Amino acid sequence: MSTENLGLKEAVSFALGGIIGGGIFAVLGVVAEIAGPTAWIAYLIAGIVVLATGYSYVTLNERSDRNGGSVTFVEEFLDRPTLAGMLGWTLIVGYVGTIAMYGYAFGAYFGAIFGLSRIPVLGVPSRPLLSALVIVGFVGLNLVGLRESGVIEDLLVALKLLVVVGFGVVGVWFGYTHDQLQYGVVEVTRTPTGPFLAAAVAFVSFEGWQLLFYDQERIENPVETLRKVVYVSIPVSTLAYVIVAFVTLSLVSGQQVVAHPDLALAIAARQFAGRVGYLAIGVAAVASTASAINATLMSTALFAKRMSSDRLIPDRVAGSQTEGVPTRALLGIGALTIGFTVYGSLQAITEFASMAFIVVFGAMNYVAVRQVEWSGPRVWIPVIGLAGTVVFLPLFCWHLYSEQFDIFVLVVGIAVALLLVEGLYFERRLVSEGVHSIRKRL
Template structure:
C-alpha cells in the first residue's frame, strides 16, 4: 500500500497530463480563433470533458473497479477485436502527445538558455535535450509508481504556482488599467470552432482509468481526482485565456501563437515575464510527458496480458519495464524527426473519438436517473460535434495536415486489422499455398 499513490498524486497526474499540452500548445490557436471569447471555448470544452469523465466513472462502477476503458468496450459490446483496437488507439494517441511534449520541452529549453547547438560539436541542441528528457522520465518510471508520482507532485506544483501568478497578476493589472472585457459582444462561429480545438487541452484526466492498480482506494480516489482535475484545469485555462486575449492584440496572437503567454506577461511582469513563462513551460511539458508515460506503460502491460499486444513486451515484476522502454524509444524517435503537427492532430481526433465512444457506452448503460441519461448524451453529441468541427478546421485551413492525418488514420486501421485478424489471414494464406 505504501507504494501506491493517493488523491494528491492522482490529481497531479491528471492535471499534469492536461495542462502540459493545453496551456502552451493550444491556447494560442484558440485565442487566435475566438479572440476575447477564448475563455468561453474552454468552458464549453470543460463541460464536455466533465460529461466524458462522468461516463468513465459510471462505467467503472458498473463493470469493475479496476477495469479501465478497454474492458468497458469488451464487456459492453462483446467484441474483443474492437476492444483491442481501442487500446491501440489509446497507445498511438499517447505516443503522439508524448512526442509533442518532448519536442516542446527541448524547444523551450533552447529558447530559455539562448543556445541553439551543442558546444564543441555544432549539432542542434534541441534534439539532444529532447532525448535527454525522454530518458530521464523513462528512468523515473522504471524506478516505480512512487518515484513517478512524487516527481509529478513537484513538477505540477511549481507549474501551477507560476501560472496562477501569471493569471492573478494579469487579472489585477488588466482590471486596474481598464483593459479587461468579457468579449460577449463578439459572439459568433469563432468560439464554436475554438471550442473544438480547445477540447484537446482536456486530454489527460483519463490517464487515471489506466492507473487504478497503482492507486489507493481506486474507486473513490479516481472519482474525486477526475472531477477535481477537470474543474481546476478549466479554471486555470479560463483565467489565463482572459489575461492573454485582453493584454495581447489579436494580430500579435496570430503571428506568435506559441509564445502568446510570454508576450502577455510583459506588461505587468516586465522582462522577467519571459523567463517565468518559459520555466512554467518546462514544468508543464515535463510533467505531461511523465504523467502520460506513467499511464501508457501500464496500459501496454494490460494489453500484452490480454494478447492485444505482442507477448515480447511482457515484463517480469510489477513495473512494465519493456513497455516503458519501447514507448520511450518511439517517443524519442518521433520527437527528433521534426514537426509533429500531423501526428498531434491525429492524436487529438483519436482522443475526442475515444471520449465520445465512452460517453455512448455509458448512455447505453443508462438507468432511471436523469443524470445517467442526460450527461452521457451531452458527452456523445458534444464529441461528435467536436470531431466534425476539428475536421472541418483542418480541411479548410491546413489541407496538407488534413491529408497526412487521413493517411495516418488509414495506416493505423490497416495495421490494427492485420494484427487482430492475423489468424484468419494466415489460415487463408496456408489454404492458398496448399492449393498451389
C-alpha cells in the first residue's frame, strides 16, 4: 500500500485493484472447468456470500476499539489470542497462495504476448521462470521502498475496468448477433451443485478488499471510508466477474478452457476482436497481475510484521522491531511464493488459496453473528455469509477428495503441517517444560 493517506477514491481504487487485479485473469479458467456455462452463476453466488462477509467486517470494525482486521476481531470479541494467531497464520499462507496465483497468471500472459510460452529460457520453461522473476523483482522494489502511488493505482484500476467493460459490451453484442450466448440454464438443472462448488473455488477471486482493514492508520476517516469501500468494490467486482464469465463461456468451448485455463479470457477476446483483442487482454492481464502482486506482497508483509509485534508469530520471521520495510517478512513471503508458483499448478494454487479464505471469511461471519443484535433488521446478513462458507467448505473438500485426490492430499498436508507448527509455537512454554522434565528424568 502506498505511504500516502488514502481518501475514499483511492481506497476504492486499491480495493477494486486488489479484487479484480489478478483474479479475473487467473481464476476464471479454473472456475470455468468446473462450472462450464454456469460460471457466471458461480461468481454471483460467491459475490453474495463475500458481500455478506464484507458487512460482517464493517460491523465488527465499527464496534472495535482497535484498528485491525480478522486477527484483531477474534482477539477482541472472542478473547482467544491463540485462535486469532492461528487464523492469522492461515491468512498469511492464503495470501502467499494468492500472490503465487497472480505470479502464475503473469508468467502465462507475458509468455503468450511475447511468444515465449513454448520457448525454454536457458533450458528452463518460460512460465515458471517469468513467474519467479516478477516475484523477485517486486520483492526487490519493496525492499528499497519503491511503491506505486495512489495516482498510478487509480490509472491502473481505470484501465482494468475499461478493458473489462469493453470486453463485456463487445462480447455480449458479438455473442448475441452470432447466436452464441449461453445462459447455463440446462446445465444448472443437470448439476445443481456445480455453481456452488465453482463458487467455492472462485472465493479467492474476491480477496483484496479486506487488506485495507489492516492498515487503517493510513486511511482518512477509516470506519466510514471502509464501509463505503466494501459496499462499492464488492458489488462492482461481482458484476465485472459475472459479465466476463458469461461472455467467456459463451464464446470459448469447454475443450479450450480445459486446455488453456490461464488464458481463457484472451482466447475469448480473440473470437470477436482477433489478434488485437488477444493482445489487449494480455497487456491488461500483465499490468493487473503485476499491480496485484505488488500490493498484496507489501500488505501481507506489513500484516506479518503487525502479528509479530503482537507476538503471534516469531519476531525472527517478521522483524517487528525494525523500522520501515519489513525485510524479513518480505524475503520469507517472497521465497514461499516462488516455491508455490514455480512448482504448483494453477488449479492447485487457486483451490488452496480459496480454501484458506473460506475458513477465514467463515470465522469473521461467525464472530459477527455473535455480536449482532438479534432483534435488528440486518441480522440475516452475517447469517448468509456464515451459511455460505459452511456450505462451501465441505462441498469443496469432497470435490478435492473425489476428483482431485493429489491436490486434496497436498492441501491436507499443508494444513496439518501448519497446525503442528502453530501448536509448537503457541504452546512453546508447555513443550519446553515437557522437554525439560524429560531431560531431568533421564
